[in-house]
Amino acid sequence: xxxxxxxxxxxxxxxxxxxxxxxxxxxxxxxxxxxxxxxxxxxxxxxxxxxxxxxxxx
Numbered sequence: 407x408x409x410x411x412x413x414x415x416x417x418x419x420x421x422x423x424x425x426x427x428x429x430x431x432x433x434x435x436x437x438x439x440x441x442x443x444x445x446x447x448x449x450x451x452x453x454x455x456x457x458x459x460x461x462x463x464x
């Protein structure tokens with residue numbers, strides 16, 4: 407996965423091996439780094455990796 411592109415909920419869910427519903431919960435409850443583009447959520451892989459490494463996903 408290239409580092410500089412934007413990923414959809416489905417793409418990041420597949421990358422992390424979790425369900426889409428889990429991502430939506432993480433965005434609201436655990437402040438997962440996500441950006442709203444209209445009605446869609448978009449993610450940067452680098453930001454998501456950093457968020458996970460800091461232990462905020464637990």
